[in-house]
Amino acid sequence: MRVGRGQSITSLYVYDLVYIGSPVLGFWGGKFPQSLASYIKSCSGLEGKKTAAFVTPRIIGTTRTLRRIMKTLEEKGSIVMAFRTIKSISEAKDFGDILSRIQK
Numbered sequence: 001m002r003v004g005r006g007q008s009i010t011s012l013y014v015y016d017l018v019y020i021g022s023p024v025l026g027f028w029g030g031k032f033p034q035s036l037a038s039y040i041k042s043c044s045g046l047e048g049k050k051t052a053a054f055v056t057p058r059i060i061g062t063t064r065t066l067r068r069i070m071k072t073l074e075e076k077g078s079i080v081m082a083f084r085t086i087k088s089i090s091e092a093k094d095f096g097d098i099l100s101r102i103q104k
Contacts, residue, residue, distance in 0.1 A: 013045035017103045018078070019052040020069055021086075029061015032069055040072050047077035052099055054084045 012018050020040065022032040032055070040046075053069045055062060062085055070080045081102045084095045 010039075010043045011045050012043050012049060015045075015049070017050045017052065017081075017099060018046065019054065019099060020073065021054045021056075022065065022069060023056045024058040024062050024065040026061060029058045030064035030068070031061070032065050036069075037072055040076060043076065046073065049078045050081045050102060051078040052082040052084075052095075052102065053080060054086050054095060057085045057087055 020036070022036055025031040025033060051073045053066060053073065055066050055069070066083055066085065070083060073080055082095070082098050084091070084098075086092050086095060
């Protein structure tokens with residue numbers, strides 16, 4: 001499922017695995033879009049749900065951004081099973097392989 005601007009799918013009960021991706025924002029990094037944080041906070045069905053997070057990196061703040069996304073997910077009761085910084089298509093495919101094993 002891909003949720004873009006203006007979409008409002010907030011019930012995640014039916015999904016086995018939910019993954020969240022974001023760019024790293026801010027001059028020094030460490031931030032992700034407020035709209036994504038608000039969206040996660042508005043979702044139901046994350047309690048006990050397997051989740052994964054990934055970011056597209058910057059020179060500074062990549063790890064901090066990833067930690068903030070994971071914290072936001074964990075505050076909703078989800079269990080972060082995997083996380084990754086993705087720089088290339090091959091890294092995205094590798095992460096997809098990991099996610100497919102988690103989902104089983």
